[in-house]
Amino acid sequence: MTSIRLASVHKTYPDGTSALRGVDLHVPEGSAFGLIGPSGAGKSTVARLVEGLERPTSGEVRVGDVDLAKLDEASLVAQRRRIGVVFQHFNLLAQRDVARNVALPLELAGVPRADRDARVAELLALVGLDGLAHRFPAQLSGGQKQRVGIARALAAKPSLLVLDEATSALDPTTAANIVELLAELRKKSPITMLVITHQLEVVRALCTHVAVLEHGLVRESGLVSELRAELLPGGGAHGRGRNELLFSEAS
Numbered sequence: 181m182t183s184i185r186l187a188s189v190h191k192t193y194p195d196g197t198s199a200l201r202g203v204d205l206h207v208p209e210g211s212a213f214g215l216i217g218p219s220g221a222g223k224s225t226v227a228r229l230v231e232g233l234e235r236p237t238s239g240e241v242r243v244g245d246v247d248l249a250k251l252d253e254a255s256l257v258a259q260r261r262r263i264g265v266v267f268q269h270f271n272l273l274a275q276r277d278v279a280r281n282v283a284l285p286l287e288l289a290g291v292p293r294a295d296r297d298a299r300v301a302e303l304l305a306l307v308g309l310d311g312l313a314h315r316f317p318a319q320l321s322g323g324q325k326q327r328v329g330i331a332r333a334l335a336a337k338p339s340l341l342v343l344d345e346a347t348s349a350l351d352p353t354t355a356a357n358i359v360e361l362l363a364e365l366r367k368k369s370p371i372t373m374l375v376i377t378h379q380l381e382v383v384r385a386l387c388t389h390v391a392v393l394e395h396g397l398v399r400e401s402g403l404v405s406e407l408r409a410e411l412l413p414g415g416g417a418h419g420r421g422r423n424e425l426l427f428s429e430a431s
C-alpha cells in the first residue's frame with residue numbers, strides 16, 4: 181500500500197495550457213480514492229503526474245516516501261514499474277495472447293519463465309479468466325479485455341493501482357461486474373487505488389474517498405460516506421445543479 185500527496189501542484193503544458201492550478205490532494209494508504217470532474221478538469225494530468233509520465237511545473241508529487249521530482253530518469257522508470265495502470269481502452273497487445281499480455285510486466289522486470297507462468301495462472305484465476313489464457317484480444321469481450329488489463333496491472337504486485345476511466349468504455353452491466361471485481365481485489369489484498377472516473381456509481385460502489393476537480397483545482401474532497409445522499413445513483417444525482425455542492429456544508 182502506498183499513499184499519494186500532491187502539494188500546490190501546478191501543471192502548464194508547453195503550449196501554455198494551464199491544466200492544474202495549485203492542487204493539494206492526499207490519497208491515504210489503502211484507500212480507493214475517486215477523482216471526478218468534468219472533461220478537461222485535469223484528472224488525467226493528475227494521473228500522469230502520479231505515474232511519473234509528466235513532471236509538475238511547480239509543487240510536489242509524492243508517492244509513498246518518494247518525491248518524484250528528486251528521481252532521475254532511470255529511477256523514474258523503476259518507480260513506474262511499482263504502479264499498476266488500468267486504461268479505458270485496455271491497451272492490450274493484439275499479437276500476444278492473454279497469458280503473454282499479463283506476463284509482459286514480469287518479462288520487463290526479468291522474472292524467470294517458470295515464476296512468470298505460475299504468477300500468470302494465479303492472476304487469471306484472480307480475475308476470473310481461467311481457461312482463456314491462449315485467446316487473443318480480438319477474441320475477447322470488452323469486460324474480458326479489461327480483466328486482462330487488470331491482471332496485467334497487478335502482475336508485478338504494485339502497491340498502487342491507477343484506474344483511468346477503467347469502466348467508461350463498458351456497458352453498464354459489464355462495468356458493474358468490473359467494479360465488483362475491483363472491490364473484491366481490495367478485500368483480498370491491501371492496495372491503494374486512484375480511481376479516475378466520471379461515473380458517480382463507480383465512486384459509490386468502490387471508493388472510500390472522493391475529490392472533485394474543476395478547472396485544475398480541487399473543488400471539494402471528503403469521504404464517500406459523507407457524500408450527500410441525493411447525489412448518489414438512485415437519489416436524484418441527475419438533477420444536480422452545476423454549482424451545487426457534492427458534500428453537505430456541515431460535513
Ligand SMILES: Nc1ncnc2c1ncn2[C@@H]1O[C@H](COP(=O)(O)OP(=O)(O)OP(=O)(O)O)[C@@H](O)[C@H]1O
Pocket residue numbers: 193194195197198199217218219220221222223224225226
Ligand atoms: N499534452 C497536452 N498538451 C497540452 N494541453 C494538454 C495536454 N494534455 C492535456 N491538456 C489540457 O489540459 C487540460 C486538462 O486535461 P486532462 O486530460 O488532464 O483533463 P481530464 O479531466 O482528464 O479530461 P477528460 O475527462 O476529458 O479526460 C485540458 O484543457 C487539456 O486540453
